[in-house]
Amino acid sequence: MLLHKKYLKYKTKYLLLKNQIGGNLKRILKEINEIKDKPIPGVQVKDLDEVDEKGCSGYKLNLYIDGPTGTFYEGGIFIFEVVFPKDYPFMEPKFKLMNRIFHPNFNEGRIWIKKLAQKRSFPEFSLSECWNVSTTISDVINIIIELLKNPDTLENIGTIVNHDALILFNTNKDEYNKMVKDYIQRFAKKPEE
Numbered sequence: 001m002l003l004h005k006k007y008l009k010y011k012t013k014y015l016l017l018k019n020q021i022g023g024n025l026k027r028i029l030k031e032i033n034e035i036k037d038k039p040i041p042g043v044q045v046k047d048l049d050e051v052d053e054k055g056c057s058g059y060k061l062n063l064y065i066d067g068p069t070g071t072f073y074e075g076g077i078f079i080f081e082v083v084f085p086k087d088y089p090f091m092e093p094k095f096k097l098m099n100r101i102f103h104p105n106f107n108e109g110r111i112w113i114k115k116l117a118q119k120r121s122f123p124e125f126s127l128s129e130c131w132n133v134s135t136t137i138s139d140v141i142n143i144i145i146e147l148l149k150n151p152d153t154l155e156n157i158g159t160i161v162n163h164d165a166l167i168l169f170n171t172n173k174d175e176y177n178k179m180v181k182d183y184i185q186r187f188a189k190k191p192e193e
Contacts, residue, residue, distance in 0.1 A: 024088040028059055031137045040141055042066035051083060059084045062098075065144060066190065072177050073148045076101070076184035077191075080144070082137065092116045092131035095140065100187040102179045104151045104169055107162035112152075113143050 028048070035045050044064040051060045063080040067073030079098040085091045095116060096109045105112050114122075119130040153160075153169055160166050168176040 024084065024086060025059065027089055028061075028084055032061070034136070035138055035141075040138065040145070042068065042145070043141055058086050058088065063141065065141065065148075067184070067188075068145055068149050071149050072180040073101075073103075073184065075181075075190055076188035078148075078188055089133045089135070092118065092135075093137070093140075095144075100183055102162070102165050102176075102183040103147070104153055104160050104162050104166040105147050107165075110161050111144070112161050113140060113147070115140055115143055 032045055032048065035043065042065060046062045046064065048059055048061045051058055060081060060083045063082060065078045065080065067076035067078065078101060081096045081098055083094040083096075085093070093116075095111055095113070097106050097111055098109070100108070114125060114129045115131060115135055117125060117130050119125060119127055119132075122130065151165075151169060153166055165176070165179070168179060
């Protein structure tokens with residue numbers, strides 16, 4: 001653990017020097033440090049890296065979110081890749097679920113969260129519901145945790161990305177729970193400590 005902290009410290013210094021402490025990197029590091037200073041229970045932030053793929057450059061990190069206690073998702077660990085664009089925080093980061101989950105609002109890497117939508121793309125949403133420069137990664141993490149506790153089952157614009165999960169959630173909670181537990185066992189099982 002100590003070695004990992006030293007590695008992150010030197011890697012952070014390297015990124016800062018390489019990028020002349022760019023504004024978006026400062027903001028990203030500030031948000032990561034806030035998560036470390038005031039940890040969100042069941043959340044780990046790992047591996048801030050520079051990324052330059054498909055003409056998109058920026059930074060990425062991995063989030064590990066434990067399934068909340070007392071929910072269908074308890075016992076699972078869900079890995080999200082977060083890619084920050086160069087113009088972050090003016091543009092929203094891209095969240096991708098790296099393992100599989102049976103959930104109405106998550107499916108095959110895709111997630112639907114209003115907070116990650118651009119107001120110009122969804123004029124019917126209020127500005128406070130969409131991504132804006134004051135939104136933080138902690139805000140999005142808390143929304144993800146809330147969705148794991150209480151899936152959004154209203155068929156609002158784009159909120160449902162897994163209709164099979166929605167139907168089962170609304171019609172047969174026991175069968176839904178079996179499917180969730182099966183997915184956790186196969187794709188998101190938390191390692192034994």
